[in-house]
Amino acid sequence: MIQTLSHMTVYVLDQEAARQFYVDKLGFEVRADMTMGTFRWLTVGPKAQPNLQMVLMPLAASPAMDAATAEALKGVIQSRALGVGIFETDDCQDTYEQLKKKGVEFRSPPTQRPYGIEAVLLDNSGNWFSLVQRPR
DSSP states (O other): OOOOOOEEEEEESOHHHHHHIIIIITOOEEEEEEEETTEEEEEEEOTTOTTOEEEEEEOSOBTTBOHHHHHHHHHHHHTTOOEEEEEEOSOHHHHHHHHHHTTOEEEEEEEEETTEEEEEEEOTTSOEEEEEEOOO
16 A cells, blocks of 8 residues: 655656756755766655655756657646646745845745635746645
């Protein structure tokens, strides 16, 4: 039986710029950063969730993805059409304001929804994440 999700992939346009964004702007920590031949395995995650590793995967042709597919996915990410996940916060308005001050771009400000207060942020590649404060 499946018990947890340990890793998830976030495709990024520039791996080092993505590391800087997730660490310096979102406050995540680097979980792994190693080179295997020409491939860099780089993972980050929220400090409060130590068992989750987000793999910052560079978009490039590889054994797992041909050049045409990599280019198509790059176009989707650059068009800001790819939602990647949901980050939870205890205060959406405050987190929104703090991240805006750090230069994080948002598609929408905090808005009341049936499931809580939600803002939508963009990473520096164009992936978007919901930022949600659940109802108290």
